[in-house]
Amino acid sequence: MSGRLLLVDDEPGLRQAVQAYLEDSGFVVEVASNAREGWEKVQQLLPDLVISDIMMPQVDGYQFLKQLREDPRFETLPVVFLTARGMTSDRIQGYNAGCDAYLPKPFDPEELVAIVSSLLERRSAIARAGGDDEKTDLADIKEQIAQLRAMLSQKGTIAQTPAPIHLDFTPREQSVLELVAEGLMNKEIARRLDTSVRNVEKYVSRLFSKTGTNSRTELVRYALEHGLTK
Known part of the structure; x- marks a missing residue:
């Protein structure tokens, strides 16, 4: 399963490592270092899926997701949260905010690839059915x-x-x-x-x-x- 992904994370090391792993898995990956840059790029690139950190300065992942969901162009865009906040209450907050998957750090890169592939396949199936x-x-x-x-x-x-x-x-x-x-x-x-x-x-x-x-x-x-x- 291939697709264009946007990765939004303010940690350079993690951002580079995740980008490299996803690209090795066959995805085209663009990156942003914060949510504001992510919002600009999502409008330019129209990615198939967004992977975003939650704990970011100025605009956090929840605010970024809210911005996406309020825009008709991105209200159904799959969004995966990557975060160090792994408590059950945090995951519930993420799902209530409208994310499609929630993966606490540290995570297995293979699990991330499996989640991304599954979400893209589901979106493709909906498109084939007519939307x-x-x-x-x-x-x-x-x-x-x-x-x-x-x-x-x-x-x-x-x-x-x-x-x-x-x-x-x-x-x-x-x-x-x-x-x-x-x-x-x-x-x-x-x-x-x-x-x-x-x-x-x-x-x-x-x-x-x-x-x-x-x-x-x-x-x-x-x-x-x-x-x-x-």
């Missing part, structure tokens, strides 16, 4: 987009304003944007583009990040108003 979150949150997305198009076209043409910045979409991101604007779900987009649902999820997340939007309806509105799609 449960998509079914619940976006069941009426086609109707919303149709209403949005109608509202913006009341004067005969869609009101467009110049894009405030140049958005450098890849050809695949542009293709996904066009299909999202048609009201297609991730599973339908994946079928149309002959790719996996997981890949489509990544492209949609990148579109959110590049346009500063948080939902498909916001994304389509932004794209239509700025002439990024037809």
